[in-house]
Amino acid sequence: MEERIREIILKHSDRDAKLLGILHDIQDEFGYIPREAIDIVAEWLSISPGEVYDTASFYSFFRFKKAKHVIRVCNGIVCNLKGSEEIIRAIKERYGIKEGGVSEDGLFALEIVECIGRCDGPPAMLVDDDSYGNLTPQRALEILRGYEE
Amino acid sequence: MMLLRDAKTLDAYVSSGGFSSLKKALRMKQSEVIKEISVSGLVGRGGAEFPTGLKMKFVAQNLSTPKYVIANADEGEPGTFKDRVLMERNPYQILEGMIIAAYAVGARKGFFYIRHEYRKIAREIEKEIDELYSEGYLGSNILGSKFSFDIELVIGAGSYVCGEETALMESIEGKRGFPRIKPPYPAQRGLWGKPTLINNVETLANLPLIIELGSKRYTELGTHLCPGPKLFSVSGFVKNPGVYEEILGKITVRELIERAGGAEGNLKAIMIGGGAAGYIVDKSFLSMPLCYHHARERGIFLGTGDIIVLNDEVNLWKVLLQIAKFFEHESCGQCFPCRYGTKRMRELIEKILRGEGKRRDIERLDAIANALKIASLCPLGSSAALAYESAMEYHRDELMEVIS
Ligand SMILES: Cc1cc2nc3c(=O)[nH]c(=O)nc-3n(C[C@H](O)[C@H](O)[C@H](O)COP(=O)(O)O)c2cc1C
Numbered sequence: 100m101e102e103r104i105r106e107i108i109l110k111h112s113d114r115d116a117k118l119l120g121i122l123h124d125i126q127d128e129f130g131y132i133p134r135e136a137i138d139i140v141a142e143w144l145s146i147s148p149g150e151v152y153d154t155a156s157f158y159s160f161f162r163f164k165k166a167k168h169v170i171r172v173c174n175g176i177v178c179n180l181k182g183s184e185e186i187i188r189a190i191k192e193r194y195g196i197k198e199g200g201v202s203e204d205g206l207f208a209l210e211i212v213e214c215i216g217r218c219d220g221p222p223a224m225l226v227d228d229d230s231y232g233n234l235t236p237q238r239a240l241e242i243l244r245g246y247e248e
Numbered sequence: 249m250m251l252l253r254d255a256k257t258l259d260a261y262v263s264s265g266g267f268s269s270l271k272k273a274l275r276m277k278q279s280e281v282i283k284e285i286s287v288s289g290l291v292g293r294g295g296a297e298f299p300t301g302l303k304m305k306f307v308a309q310n311l312s313t314p315k316y317v318i319a320n321a322d323e324g325e326p327g328t329f330k331d332r333v334l335m336e337r338n339p340y341q342i343l344e345g346m347i348i349a350a351y352a353v354g355a356r357k358g359f360f361y362i363r364h365e366y367r368k369i370a371r372e373i374e375k376e377i378d379e380l381y382s383e384g385y386l387g388s389n390i391l392g393s394k395f396s397f398d399i400e401l402v403i404g405a406g407s408y409v410c411g412e413e414t415a416l417m418e419s420i421e422g423k424r425g426f427p428r429i430k431p432p433y434p435a436q437r438g439l440w441g442k443p444t445l446i447n448n449v450e451t452l453a454n455l456p457l458i459i460e461l462g463s464k465r466y467t468e469l470g471t472h473l474c475p476g477p478k479l480f481s482v483s484g485f486v487k488n489p490g491v492y493e494e495i496l497g498k499i500t501v502r503e504l505i506e507r508a509g510g511a512e513g514n515l516k517a518i519m520i521g522g523g524a525a526g527y528i529v530d531k532s533f534l535s536m537p538l539c540y541h542h543a544r545e546r547g548i549f550l551g552t553g554d555i556i557v558l559n560d561e562v563n564l565w566k567v568l569l570q571i572a573k574f575f576e577h578e579s580c581g582q583c584f585p586c587r588y589g590t591k592r593m594r595e596l597i598e599k600i601l602r603g604e605g606k607r608r609d610i611e612r613l614d615a616i617a618n619a620l621k622i623a624s625l626c627p628l629g630s631s632a633a634l635a636y637e638s639a640m641e642y643h644r645d646e647l648m649e650v651i652s
């Protein structure tokens with residue numbers, strides 16, 4: 100892991116805006132921000148681990164628990180008016196996850212998020228980087244089935 | 249269509265006249281470019297409506313170096329998706345605008361800050377930036393001139409307040425997104441304490457247009473009070489939600505909703521300006537021409553240019569609860585009135601929705617709204633009161649029906 104994190108940090112060495120980009124790449128690589136990563140990043144950027152953690156924990160996108168896929172269901176104002184709560188309920192029931200939790204098999208994390216900028220097709224969700232709109236509970240579950248293997 | 253034209257590849261963009269404005273700008277003096285932008289009357293499309301030319305002048309006149317330009321593609325306001333559609337359909341026009349802005353203010357380095365919810369688009373923008381380097385539109389001696397400029401892409405990490413300009417700069421610097429106290433303004437001390445021009449991506453996409461048409465022809469678009477095109481995000485209970493490009497002042501709220509296929513069900517209320525930091529008004533606003541001036545005359549702001557249509561099935565207290573939850577969640581917690589006020593607001597609205605609302609609770613909400621407006625450090629806190637206060641102004645009878 101250390102080796103991989105070093106490579107990521109080096110990739111950002113010629114950039115002015117480093118920390119966010121490094122954290123993004125680490126999360127892409129491991130599916131979350133491992134504890135050890137914070138220490139290594141801190142050492143290389145010559146700041147304290149506390150400062151790295153401070154930044155990482157401020158942003159809701161960075162996760163400290165591992166999950167293979169992250170579902171982000173929009174519960175913003177427009178999606179809420181168009182039935183996002185039903186989508187959330189269906190996903191919770193199907194995978195036995197709570198808001199902010201991870202399914203027992205580690206496959207899905209569920210997050211309820213604010214507007215994801217797709218209010219022209221509500222209700223909407225993101226699965227990792229892919230966005231899906233005009234959802235019904237059935238359609239949402241069908242889409243998630245595609246991520247199961 | 250001047251902003252929403254489809255030019256997804258560099259070839260398509262260049263063959264429809266793309267980058268001719270940059271060429272033209274590079275032959276002009278920097279002060280002439282800024283003058284054109286100032287005379288055009290362009291104001292920022294990110295919500296604050298500040299004159300773009302004036303902001304550029306402040307940065308240009310600041311002799312401290314290096315200077316920075318930031319494109320704000322954080323688009324966090326609920327109900328707003330116009331920047332996303334603009335980036336999907338016409339990304340090069342934003343980048344061209346950014347390069348022109350950098351030339352005008354004397355910046356050598358720029359940052360394109362985009363929210364992580366748009367990661368797929370971010371990857372495209374990254375490729376487009378690389379392409380501009382290899383074609384000589386970015387890097388050293390752009391198009392054979394003495395001007396050099398680099399762009400770095402930064403992806404956000406899920407925080408609404410990071411769209412606020414000073415919080416965004418903290419974020420680029422690798423810190424928590426806490427807004428800074430202003431002044432100093434970014435033009436004085438911005439990113440890493442250096443003079444910084446920050447603009448919304450839609451604002452930047454207007455710059456090539458102004459240089460191409462000339463400020464005179466640009467101002468002839470729109471009314472003499474509000475020139476130029478504007479993107480509107482129309483959503484909620486309408487038949488065809490989407491982004492519509494209109495000339496400011498030339499279309500009313502009613503006409504725009506009709507362009508979006510008309511309301512679904514009976515229109516009861518309209519949310520204008522943003523799905524959180526916006527106003528909940530009534531049908532009397534249907535006849536309002538959509539421009540900054542007319543909005544201000546009626547006591548509201550166009551903000552990011554959102555129209556969310558609410559029909560008579562919508563419970564306005566539920567809408568206010570969603571908005572209150574939003575602000576409670578997105579408050580950065582740095583100052584007390586905002587951290588505590590947004591939480592109290594949510595609790596009181598929940599109480600009202602349980603059917604336990606009393607007149608005292610309305611008085612409390614009014615007091616919180618007032619405190620938020622006068623005591624917040626950044627506009628997030630003060631805007632948390634807008635929806636509640638406007639709903640109370642325009643839909644008081646309905647809201648008071650459940651209060652005993
Ligand atoms: C809480 C908050 C969030 C904001 N979010 C955004 C945003 O997502 N995009 C944006 O362009 N401006 C946003 N702004 C406005 C910026 O602070 C700034 O005014 C804008 O980027 C300036 O660009 P403009 O003059 O081109 O509009 C936000 C402001 C506040 C207070």
Ligand code: SF4
Nearest residue numbers: 580582583586626629
């Ligand atoms: S008003 Fe709210 S969001 Fe703005 S600085 Fe204060 S606590 Fe943070």
Ligand code: FES
Nearest residue numbers: 173175178214217
């Ligand atoms: S409210 Fe869900 S995408 Fe905007």
